[in-house]
Amino acid sequence: MTEIYKKNTRYKALLLSLLLSAVGFGLYKGVIDNYLAEVVGMGEMDRGIAEFFRELPGLLLILVLAVFYRSSAEKMYKAGLVIMAVGLLVQALIAPAKALVIAVIFFFSMGEHLQLGMKNTLSLEYSHPGKGGQALGYQNAAQQIGQLAGYIAVVVIVAVFAGVRVFKPVFAVSAAILAVAALVSFRLTGSSTTDPSKRRFYFRRKFRKYYMLEVFYGARKQVFFTFGPYVLILFYGADAGVISLLFAVSAVSCFIFSPLIGRLIDRVGYKPVMIGDTLVLVIVCFFYGFAHHLFSMHTAFIVCCVNYVLDSVISLASMASNVYVQDISDSPEEMRATISTGISVNHLITILIALLGGWIWKTLGVETLFILSAVLGLCNSAYAATIKVPRKTEGVSGA
Numbered sequence: 001m002t003e004i005y006k007k008n009t010r011y012k013a014l015l016l017s018l019l020l021s022a023v024g025f026g027l028y029k030g031v032i033d034n035y036l037a038e039v040v041g042m043g044e045m046d047r048g049i050a051e052f053f054r055e056l057p058g059l060l061l062i063l064v065l066a067v068f069y070r071s072s073a074e075k076m077y078k079a080g081l082v083i084m085a086v087g088l089l090v091q092a093l094i095a096p097a098k099a100l101v102i103a104v105i106f107f108f109s110m111g112e113h114l115q116l117g118m119k120n121t122l123s124l125e126y127s128h129p130g131k132g133g134q135a136l137g138y139q140n141a142a143q144q145i146g147q148l149a150g151y152i153a154v155v156v157i158v159a160v161f162a163g164v165r166v167f168k169p170v171f172a173v174s175a176a177i178l179a180v181a182a183l184v185s186f187r188l189t190g191s192s193t194t195d196p197s198k199r200r201f202y203f204r205r206k207f208r209k210y211y212m213l214e215v216f217y218g219a220r221k222q223v224f225f226t227f228g229p230y231v232l233i234l235f236y237g238a239d240a241g242v243i244s245l246l247f248a249v250s251a252v253s254c255f256i257f258s259p260l261i262g263r264l265i266d267r268v269g270y271k272p273v274m275i276g277d278t279l280v281l282v283i284v285c286f287f288y289g290f291a292h293h294l295f296s297m298h299t300a301f302i303v304c305c306v307n308y309v310l311d312s313v314i315s316l317a318s319m320a321s322n323v324y325v326q327d328i329s330d331s332p333e334e335m336r337a338t339i340s341t342g343i344s345v346n347h348l349i350t351i352l353i354a355l356l357g358g359w360i361w362k363t364l365g366v367e368t369l370f371i372l373s374a375v376l377g378l379c380n381s382a383y384a385a386t387i388k389v390p391r392k393t394e395g396v397s398g399a
Contacts, residue, residue: 214349271320
């Protein structure tokens, strides 16, 4: 791997810490929704409030990085892992009171976003010039393998300890694994500078359509990300093992289809992909919201599970918007700054949709919630249809 990474860097420690933290996160994600529903007693609106505070650190990240701009990327990455480990340990120890649980979710999420914000910077800093793409590929592979291992572990734990609430022990084990990941990360002794593009907002008129696309995508993504699993838990009674198995299947599906969708974007262009993914989305949203009216509860549950996986796969089409930004940017620095700002815009809309989605489900029903998701998807496609593709891109796409 020395042909990809610089010899004088601790890239092995970085990859190992990423792998371990992904295992810990997979364990946590595999049980947290069921814990909130079964133990904490959170309903539809409560789940929206919890998600609001989970997403808030993503919006605050740009301010945190601006305040600690003198700190190296290594220090910020380590701090993120330590915060995550402490957060999960506290979650394993505290009483399941809604306010306490949400406060810890916010604390854990701050560490998660710090870690996520630094990993790309470190991978690129530790790689040879021109090898950044491969370094990011290894990074993503380590995380995908780790999360998949975490999901499968939850499936096995729930099967072995059937009828026993394993949430607190899983939180404790996850905290221990994250603590080990943090210890491994202490071997990172470099002083990489944090990406300046993550410390400021960057707005230019030519990117306004990209920002609006991020608004529509962030809103519709949040409906499935937050309420998709919760529908299966509250409405169909899915346990943590089933939810983790669903996450595992989604992860494997995304691993398989991600390069295929990437090639499709290169072959036909980003605009057709932006428009076309909504056709599948409308079908997914319809069945997710109305399956229980059309089928028996058992069949409807299977239909919803299949549609959850489909939504995960079609969400990969969001890569097209990054290619669009790359196409109209004047420099790599402008591209990074624009995408970073787009992520912040995305987080802003997701925290609002988290609250609104919980209220819609509680007052108007789950059907209305997923009709809203379909409408947002259609708005995304309609807006994408107004994009004018530069001639050079049209020529490549048509080749």
